[in-house]
Amino acid sequence: MRASIALFLLYGRLVLASRGDISTPYQECTSVCRRVHSCPSSFSHQRWTSGDCFWCKYDCMWNAVAVFSSQGLPIPQFHGKWPFYSTFWAQEPASAIFSLLNLLTVNEMRRRVQRLGEGNEERTEYSVMRRVWIGYTIVGIVTWVCSTWFHCTDHLWSERADYFTAFAFVLYANYAALLFTFPSLRRGWRSSGISTVCLLFYLRHVSNMSSHFDYGWNMALCIGCSVCTLLTYLVYLFRRWRRFGSLSSLRRSDRMLLLVLTWTVAAVSMELHDFVPFFFSVDAHALFHAATIPLPLFTAHFLELNHRESGFEYAKIV
Known part of the structure; x- marks a missing residue:
C-alpha cells in the first residue's frame, strides 16, 4: 500500500x-x-x-x-508546525525529551521545597509559602506531563491540555511571586481574595479559548503574566537593595534570584523566535524547553538560601 x-x-x-x-x-x-x-x-x-x-x-x-x-522556496509549516523527523513514540522527539527532563527537575524542586520550614512551624509565613511553593511544583508536574503528551502525539485534546496547563503554570508563578514579595497578602481575606481572582481569571481564559482558540492571544497573555512576575521580583530586589544599601551587600539568595530572573528572560526569548528546525529535529520551542530544565533547581536553591537567611535574621531580631 x-x-x-x-x-x-x-x-x-x-x-x-x-x-x-x-x-x-x-x-x-x-x-x-x-x-x-x-x-x-x-x-x-x-x-x-x-x-x-x-x-x-x-x-x-x-x-x-x-x-x-x-523550487528553491522556503520550507513551509504544516498545520502551524515545522516538519520534524518523527519516531514511533514521539512526533517531536527533542521537545518530548526536554519536557521529560523538565518534569524531573520540577519534581526535584518539589522534594526540596517540602523540607522548607521544618522546625519553624510556629512561623505562619513559613507554612503559608511552603504550601504555595509545593502547589507551584504540583502544577508544574502536571504541566510537563501534558507537554510531553502533546509533543509525543499532537491532536486536539493533547494541544488543549498543553496550552491550558502551561498558562496555569505561568499564572501560578505570578501568584507565588506576589505572596513572596508582599508578606501582608498571605494573611486572611487578602490571600483568599487573590487566590479567587486568579482562579476565576484562569477559568474565564480556558472558557474563552475553548469556544475560540486564539494562539496569539494565549501567547500574549502568557508573556504578560511572565512580565508581571518579573516586575514583582524586581520590586522585591529593589526593597532588598534599599534595605542593605548597595548591590554588593545583597545576600546570596538575592544574587541567586537575579540568576533565576536572567535565565528565565533568556529562556522565554527563545520562544519568541521561529526558524526551520536544525536537522529537522530542534526548533526554537525545543530550545526553550531545553533552557528551562535547570530553572526549578535554581529556584529551589534560591528558596533554600532565602529560608536559611530569613531564619538567621529572625534569630538575630529575637
Missing part, C-alpha cells in the same frame, strides 16, 4: 513541479490518505497522530518539503 502511495507522490511531484504549482501536493496527497486508509477529514482528529494515517500524512509532508526545496 505504501508503495502505491509512493508512486503517486513521485508522479504528483513531477507533474506539479512541471506546471509550477507547489501548493497542491500536500493537499492532494492527504486526500489519497483519506481514501486509502479512511482517515478523518479533520487533521485535529486523534487518528491522524498514529498508525497508517499518521505515516501516510508524514510521507505527504516530506514529499511537499521536497517540492518546495526543488
